[in-house]
Amino acid sequence: MTKKKELTVEEKLRALYDLQLIDSRIDEIRNMRGELPLEVEDLQDEVAGLNKRLEKLNIDLSNIEAGIKDKKSSIEEFKVAITKYTEQQNEVKNNREYNSLEKEIEFQNLEIELAEKQIKEMKASIEHKKTSIAETESKLASRKEHLGHKEAELNSIMSETEREEKILLEKSDEFKQDIEDRLLVAYTRIRNGVRNGLAVVSIERGASGGSYFTIPPQTQVEIAARKKIITDEHSGRILVDSALAEEEREKIEAIIAKL
Incomplete structure (x- = not known):
């Protein structure tokens, strides 16, 4: 079994958010089909x-x-x-x-x-x-x-x-390879426990994405520092700062655009 490489906290957050963006796009495709x-x-x-x-x-x-x-x-x-x-x-x-x-x-x-x-x-x-x-x-x-x-x-x-879905599923598996099992389990558990499938969200206007609960300023500073993985105390979602989120969105959008 290949040992997963050690990642910094920031790399873990980026990998998790990338995975979330890919999985959210897969969700969009499946929602298009609906029932x-x-x-x-x-x-x-x-x-x-x-x-x-x-x-x-x-x-x-x-x-x-x-x-x-x-x-x-x-x-x-x-x-x-x-x-x-x-x-x-x-x-x-x-x-x-x-x-x-x-x-x-x-x-x-x-x-x-x-x-x-x-x-x-x-x-x-x-x-x-x-x-x-x-x-x-x-x-x-x-x-x-x-x-x-x-x-x-x-x-x-x-x-x-x-x-597109087939390629995105393959990409999702690729991103999972770089994420440690403990985080993958947490990601999957959170994702399965929320209606919109969002396990990793960014801070938007001082609140976690999809939530009306304000994140305390000190916590926002810690999230932006990217030194530890922080979750929203109300929803349990993993939080990333808006700058990181924007960078990863541009990266994933570029990947999707080439499909």
Whole structure:
């Protein structure tokens, strides 16, 4: 493991502020995307769900139509049977055989009535399925169109920022190499604990950046001396003087401008 070089307090402050500037730029890029990646993912899931629903509805519709076809075929078979039993009645020699055939004919007629009732129910189900299919197709078309717009928007932002973000992430890792682990841990902890991700801030008009709390004059002198690392007692952020901050901003802006 390569030992990190010893830095003066001023060098540590500069390295920390440089890291903060790089990480803040990465935050800006990601904020530009906002919730877009999640919106696109949600829309993709919704479209996939609607496609699956549409596929199931069409399968159900095909099955119902096949069921109607089977029932109609069965009705034809029942009618053939009725014709056969009616013809046989003309040839019977006693009432017992005649009554037996009559019961068969009655049973076939009941089967026809049942099949016709089931066909009627299935036709009603078909209309319901067709309505559901039409509604699902309409919703799917709308969600696909919305997804297309969101994907185009995200792709546009990604094409503008993806390369810069990749290089900045590499730069962030580079700057971290020169910062001792103890400070990196503190930096990460502070950064994760504040809403805007600012762990290192400069003194602006006598107060720490992003804060309305005034820094005592003696503390401001100590910060400007760059002899020790000082944190804001209210926010816990690491403080640097405005001159150092301006110098490092110009340096990092020059680096970013070359990307």
